[in-house]
Amino acid sequence: MKLSALNQRRWTNFKSNKRAYYSLILFALLYGISLFAEVLANDRPLMVSYKGAWHAPFVRFYSEADFGGDFRTEANYKSAEVQCLIKAGGSLACFDDPKGVAAEAETSGTAAGEPVEKGWILWAPIPFSYNTINDLGGLSAPSAPDSTHLLGTDDTSRDVVARVIYGFRLSVTFALIVTALTSVIGIFAGAVQGYFGGIVDLVFQRVIEIWSSTPTLYVLIIVAAIWRMNFWLLVGMSVVFGWTGLVGVVRAEFLRARNFEYVRAARALGVPDHKIMFRHVLPNAMVATLTMLPFIVSGAISSLATLDFLGFGLPSDLPSLGELTLQAKQNLQTPSLAFTAFFTFAIMLSLLVFIFEGIRDAFDPRKTFR
Amino acid sequence: MTALLKVQDLRVTFHISREGDMPWTRPRPLHALNGVNFSLAAGETLGIVGESGCGKSTLARAITQMVAAQGKVVWNGTQDLLALSRHEMLPYRANMQMIFQDPLASLNPRMTIGQIIAEPLKTHHPNLSATEVRARVQLWMDRVGLLPNQINRYPHEFSGGQCQRIGIARALIIEPQLLICDEPVSALDVSIQAQVINLLADLQRDLGLAMIFIAHDLSVVKHISDRVMVLYLGRVMEVADRAALFAAPKHPYTQALLSAVPIPDPIKERAKQVIALTGDLPSPMSPPSGCVFRTRCSKATEICARVIPELLGDSHQVACHHAA
Numbered sequence A: 001m002k003l004s005a006l007n008q009r010r011w012t013n014f015k016s017n018k019r020a021y022y023s024l025i026l027f028a029l030l031y032g033i034s035l036f037a038e039v040l041a042n043d044r045p046l047m048v049s050y051k052g053a054w055h056a057p058f059v060r061f062y063s064e065a066d067f068g069g070d071f072r073t074e075a076n077y078k079s080a081e082v083q084c085l086i087k088a089g090g091s092l093a094c095f096d097d098p099k100g101v102a103a104e105a106e107t108s109g110t111a112a113g114e115p116v117e118k119g120w121i122l123w124a125p126i127p128f129s130y131n132t133i134n135d136l137g138g139l140s141a142p143s144a145p146d147s148t149h150l151l152g153t154d155d156t157s158r159d160v161v162a163r164v165i166y167g168f169r170l171s172v173t174f175a176l177i178v179t180a181l182t183s184v185i186g187i188f189a190g191a192v193q194g195y196f197g198g199i200v201d202l203v204f205q206r207v208i209e210i211w212s213s214t215p216t217l218y219v220l221i222i223v224a225a226i227w228r229m230n231f232w233l234l235v236g237m238s239v240v241f242g243w244t245g246l247v248g249v250v251r252a253e254f255l256r257a258r259n260f261e262y263v264r265a266a267r268a269l270g271v272p273d274h275k276i277m278f279r280h281v282l283p284n285a286m287v288a289t290l291t292m293l294p295f296i297v298s299g300a301i302s303s304l305a306t307l308d309f310l311g312f313g314l315p316s317d318l319p320s321l322g323e324l325t326l327q328a329k330q331n332l333q334t335p336s337l338a339f340t341a342f343f344t345f346a347i348m349l350s351l352l353v354f355i356f357e358g359i360r361d362a363f364d365p366r367k368t369f370r
Numbered sequence B: 001m002t003a004l005l006k007v008q009d010l011r012v013t014f015h016i017s018r019e020g021d022m023p024w025t026r027p028r029p030l031h032a033l034n035g036v037n038f039s040l041a042a043g044e045t046l047g048i049v050g051e052s053g054c055g056k057s058t059l060a061r062a063i064t065q066m067v068a069a070q071g072k073v074v075w076n077g078t079q080d081l082l083a084l085s086r087h088e089m090l091p092y093r094a095n096m097q098m099i100f101q102d103p104l105a106s107l108n109p110r111m112t113i114g115q116i117i118a119e120p121l122k123t124h125h126p127n128l129s130a131t132e133v134r135a136r137v138q139l140w141m142d143r144v145g146l147l148p149n150q151i152n153r154y155p156h157e158f159s160g161g162q163c164q165r166i167g168i169a170r171a172l173i174i175e176p177q178l179l180i181c182d183e184p185v186s187a188l189d190v191s192i193q194a195q196v197i198n199l200l201a202d203l204q205r206d207l208g209l210a211m212i213f214i215a216h217d218l219s220v221v222k223h224i225s226d227r228v229m230v231l232y233l234g235r236v237m238e239v240a241d242r243a244a245l246f247a248a249p250k251h252p253y254t255q256a257l258l259s260a261v262p263i264p265d266p267i268k269e270r271a272k273q274v275i276a277l278t279g280d281l282p283s284p285m286s287p288p289s290g291c292v293f294r295t296r297c298s299k300a301t302e303i304c305a306r307v308i309p310e311l312l313g314d315s316h317q318v319a320c321h322h323a324a
Helices: A005-016 A018-035 A080-087 A098-108 A160-196 A198-212 A216-226 A231-242 A244-257 A261-269 A273-310 A321-330 A335-363 B056-063 B086-093 B113-124 B130-143 B160-172 B190-207 B218-224 B242-247 B252-259 B266-271 B302-306
Strands: A047-050 A053-055 A120-122 B005-016 B028-040 B045-049 B070-075 B096-099 B178-182 B210-214 B227-232 B235-241
Touching: A005 A018, A005 A335, A018 A160, A018 A335, A047 A080, A080 A098, A080 A120, A160 A198, A160 A231, A160 A244, A160 A273, A160 A321, A160 A335, A198 A244, A216 A231, A231 A244, A231 A273, A244 A273, A261 A273, A261 B096, A261 B113, A261 B160, A273 A321, A273 A335, A321 A335, B005 B056, B028 B056, B028 B235, B045 B056, B045 B218, B056 B178, B056 B210, B086 B096, B086 B113, B096 B160, B113 B130, B113 B160, B130 B160, B160 B190, B178 B190, B190 B218, B210 B218, B218 B242, B227 B242, B227 B252, B235 B242, B235 B252
Parallel strands: B045 B210, B045 B227, B096 B178, B178 B210
Antiparallel strands: A047 A053, A047 A120, B005 B028, B005 B070, B227 B235
């Protein structure tokens, strides 16, 4: 795909803003990595070799019976017995002395004297998922950072690193989806309102005033009481109550632009209204619109965090940075929680704001760059 | 011969509500155009002159239906354009194009020259192939004196004169029969004005265009028009052939306007008798009774306040009780 001349210029402009450019690279890297969170932090092994056959438990279900055990439930890969069964090719000796047999199979290739097919387990770099409840071996939860849990664990002894990785992905995805949807609706509504003006504008503006003064939190609490809160429901609620944010700016831009001479010229040519709106006016209203976007993105992230903090957001088994913040408040004896939450939010929001600032400047035709 | 465009009793009324009016207070009418009549033959140029606020631009916008108007605008002796819906109007728009006062402002800053000039083609002939569109755009860029390599530039990279050439190319690419020029040269330098006027005159001769040429510069109007119409406060004061009007203006207002044109000869200029108009243009919200010009007219008598003068005469029409 080749960029048009104008977009090439915008890209060059964007790149010449070093802070925005490096923020974009860093953010893309972080978000890209977090998209592969399942490979990065998982309590099920990435790959298992059992009797020479390879299995990928992080994407597929395997019962303990598949590895020569008794239960038809999912294999508990953390347990010494299952680990021994895999490593010793399903030897029944594992049920007596799992650790010893596993060590024997690894060194000599036998189990209780009999030769077995050796197996292995490949773990993710962080062998905990966001909802793994870990055995802290006597430590009380939340625990401080140590070599197994780099940022410690939270008050349900879940690994904080894993939760931050998954939580980052969830927050950013949420923000991007909400921003995209609210922008589309908001720009469309603002465009119609501003372009046609008059009675359309008057009526629509009153409707928006009433709508945007709805107490969102109460509605959310009611909705959460009726249905179990989930990601898409929360996205839907945020869009339904958030689209009015952009309308004002877009409307103002269209009200201004509809009397521009080139819009009049297009009208005199007989260009249809929708083409005038989206080909002539919108591109020129884009700078003001883009100015609002960073606020919408960071607003979406913080509103998700706020709801989680207050307990009206996502259920607590989902990875949430807001819930981490709440735990930090409740567990002042473990400051690692608070620092983690603070730096995650600070870095995430700063990067996003820097990026959108760069985008806005790059779209401004009157701005010159070195 | 039927006229290409016949305007009958054209009225444009704006409704103005004042700041702080109650919602039930009826907005006050402002008669921007009050019963304008004229006709335009194919290939003819009608110059329209008048002070600021006399309704020149409103007239152009009323004909192109950019403001709501009452009366009749008859195209080719058959179709009343004001009776048409927006959609039905579309084929007529292709025959009726406009050039604007501020050349740069009338071009979308985010579109290239090629896109701007091609837009009317794409609107009125959507079936043309991309190569055909491009060929026509280049043909017209050449005709108005733009270089072919400028096709991908943006409006702000051009001077005012060049922008007006772009505007002319855009207006003429779909080969209209009528071109409405709303003060096309007022924003340009005098030397550039001459170039643009000559370009317009050449194109008009080649294409057999009819033109409505709005200006407040009488020398420009004198140069390009076949007939001249003088507007004052939304009413026609005088319509005549160019030669007749400039040689022997009959309406006191026209006389005053013409006497204000500077003569490029200091001796004659000093000897010239200027008829100075006193006072400002009256508010169009409350125009004077009778003849609208009477408040500033040196010849005004009692009848002027009572009776609205009609536009009388055959080839040289004038609306004055005391026409010279």
